[in-house]
Amino acid sequence: MDRLDLCLSVSAPDRLGEREWMIANGLAGYASGRLDGTVSRRHDGLLVAALPVSGRTILLDRVEETVIPADGAPPFALFDALVEVRLERGLPVWRFARDGLELERRVVMPWRQNTTLLSHRLLAGGADIGLDIRPWMHFRGNDGPADQPLYPSVLSWQQGGRIEVTQGTFPPLRLAVRAAACSLILGDERTESAFYPIEAERDYTAHGPVWSPGRFALRLGAEGAELIASAEPWGAALAQNADAAWAAETGRRDRLIAHAVPAVRDPVGRQLVVAADAFLFEPRGRFDLAARSLAQGNEVRSVIAGYPWFNDWGRDTMIALEGLTLVTGRPDEARRILLTFAAYERDGLIPNNIPDGGTEGVYHAADASLWFFHALDRYLVATGDDETLDLILPVVRRSLDAHRAGTRFGIGVDPADGLLRQGAEGYMLTWMDSATPRRGKAVEINALWYNALTVMAGWLDTVGDGDGAAQAQVEAARLRESFNRRFWNPHTGFLFDLIDGEAGDDPACRCNQLLALSLPHPVLEPAHWAAVLDVVERRLLTPFGLRSLDPAAPDYRPSYAGDLHARDFAYHRGTVWAWLIGPFVDAWLKVHPGDRAGARRVLSGLAGHLDDFCVGTIAEVFDGDSPHRPRGCTAQAWSVAETLRAWANSAP
The missing domain is CATH 2.70.98 (Beta-galactosidase; Chain A, domain 5)
Structure with a gap:
């Protein structure tokens, strides 16, 4: 059927x-x-x-x-x-x-x-x-x-x-x-x-x-x-x-399905296309932004991070953008979302979230702006839309300069090694934003910063700014050297999760290291790709995504349950996140080129989950231990988007 x-x-x-x-x-x-x-x-x-x-x-x-x-x-x-x-x-x-x-x-x-x-x-x-x-x-x-x-x-x-x-x-x-x-x-x-x-x-x-x-x-x-x-x-x-x-x-x-890329028009892909649609929305209550956007010929669009309680979050939106809009054949929606968030840029940052019913953003995130670079890059690769690049280029220029000089929440480049650091007391600035302090230099933040510098160099070259492109290339090269020298842990055979932290370097085996090879411009040397993928597969991979922490770790929590304090403590200490299946499939196809069947196998659990929990969509998180009970939001944008994107990339 x-x-x-x-x-x-x-x-x-x-x-x-x-x-x-x-x-x-x-x-x-x-x-x-x-x-x-x-x-x-x-x-x-x-x-x-x-x-x-x-x-x-x-x-x-x-x-x-x-x-x-x-x-x-x-x-x-x-x-x-x-x-x-x-x-x-x-x-x-x-x-x-x-x-x-x-x-x-x-x-x-x-x-x-x-x-x-x-x-x-x-x-x-x-x-x-x-x-x-x-x-x-x-x-x-x-x-x-x-x-x-x-x-x-x-x-x-x-x-x-x-x-x-x-x-x-x-x-x-x-x-x-x-x-x-x-x-x-x-x-x-x-x-x-x-x-x-x-x-x-x-x-x-x-x-x-x-x-x-x-x-x-x-x-x-x-x-x-x-x-x-x-x-x-x-x-x-x-x-x-x-x-x-x-x-x-x-x-x-039916028309949504017809517009999606051919790789997702099979039964599972069609269901994911329909599920993706639920997260794209028109925020009619943001009257000031809507008025300015309409005057420029644009329409305001955003992404609900998860039903039933999340509003629109910057990092979730940018991670989900490719799956929700480009795989589904809706580039106009992607453009509107990018321009909407570009209008919210302050001090080189895009919002961490925009409160429900509100118009002003909240900016305490070190990664949302870096994911914005990634989302814009995926849009431009898919569309070749130079007009939108011209509109957004001043925003990403300001963001790049702000990160170089240092901006709010301690976010800035360390002149000693070119790595990006972040941290402010009372704020959790990475995606592990619930009772998981990671002040210092986080592995995925620097992978994203390298990716941002690399794509920015290409954009600046495209518009004829050779000096700006050369500067970004030099910074990227320095970052890459420092990253591989400092983040590779020869004692464990995988990457530190954090270096120069308040307690020193953190050797915990976490999912974040996967982004060092999964992004379009990987900062990690290819010689280490297989080792990182292997440890992530053995220790973190489940049928529903990746655990956020190795089960052997002392702080591992097998279940995301209990009161708010217990859930916050478990949120990123073993809880499985479905969205990470997208980076895992990207990494798999880099280490095993052409093995789409192997990539597709790791998606079978999430495909089956579409008939469970909130039927027709994918949950936010799952318990770390079997049977991996679904938890959190019943429908999560990046869970659906990254599963859909991975489904397209692993099509036979």
Whole structure:
């Protein structure tokens, strides 16, 4: 079966309850929940709207659906009759059957609209049946505590049986139904305590209030019925019925697949292309940036680092850019993302992240700007777009000069050896940014700095700046000599993770060393490539990516679980990161040229994971020890992007 139309077993209900679904709307809004119809996270909701000021906001937490058979049989909860869940072009479809009745349920979000359409259809069972839908809501930011007090609710009528609900200062939630017959039973208000089991597992507040204004009592005939939930004006909210919205969205996804490079049009590749689309978004709330960009003929674009709680992060965006946009045949989106982040450059740095609902960046990262050089290089290699190079060249010139002279957070070149150092008290500046201090000269930072100097030399030569190109080449050569002399550890046979650190040189076996050979311009001498790849494969490779630390290390943590402190400590001390499979495949193909079959084998675990956890996408992290349980964000941009890029590069 085509993986975009996969069916999932419901023979083990407990296992089904562990799996989740998520769809996005191109604005960073989304809908998500468990496949068994429940919600498990405080972030879940049937409509999590991306609003200009408040950011992502849960407007419709969930619905409660009850079937009333026409023959007088007892009513039953819809999900008690679940027999099948499937994805159609990545969109969720549920099928239910009981006592001769057969029903279908679908959820779709029209692209770039804060609207969710929930549709039901009677597939078999003869006469019309009743269907009660009770909406539950608690307006709050998607990452806010579950136990925030409910704001007083204001309910207003609209023509045609539509209602608007407002809580606090949030924009209204508009609810409407389309059905052969419908009545709104208001005044049947309820407030209950909802339980979010994943929050309990993560040691967060797991109970919180939800409120319902009443219920919609529908007659469900052959033509079906639908509930529309929207933060858009009524005209936009009601612009399409559910069937039209479904056809539009599946057609759009089919076109995405058609535009992707041929190497990813196989079943796994197609699913990854659709998964990649969820992370590209238009940040409409950044009015100042949007106004300046539109005046220049550009459109603002960015990348959500992970659903359901991350916003857009500089390093994640630049690592993911090639897989999300170039492998998928969307170079215009890549250009817009690069120009968007170029507009945020300050003191030679691009932002570490841009807070949800905000317009100003946060800059505490030593690697985000260096990954920007890499992302721009991949874009230019793919497109030959000299016009965009002209637009961005002043930005990367400033960045290069700032790194040479020294900029914020102790980021700068050490004049003694030409290596790049970083460190400021209270900040974790590398991608290992959670309770993992690495102040000093980190191995991947210097690999990225060498790559940046090398590509910059080529760009400067292209625009006729021979002196600038020559200077960058000299600096790169000095860096390469220092790197190979200082980072190679002859006692272990692999690279130091950090040198000149607060505790001296760190000999830990970590995944970061792989970037010294995997980047397009590797700083590591080829004589050491095989040794580094071998130790990474033996000690760090798992079916779902690379461990962040050797299991033999005293600080190794086999599981990313427990409260926030325990998770932060484990985050980069053994936890498996899926995105690192991309650099591993790059390194594999450099050490074993032409062995695409060997590279493809290491991707099999992640290909199988697409049917697990949050179906159709790839998790942020996995436990270090088998069975490598998926953890963290249910859908992570660089996990999907680097798996997709590696899948393309390892195609037969």
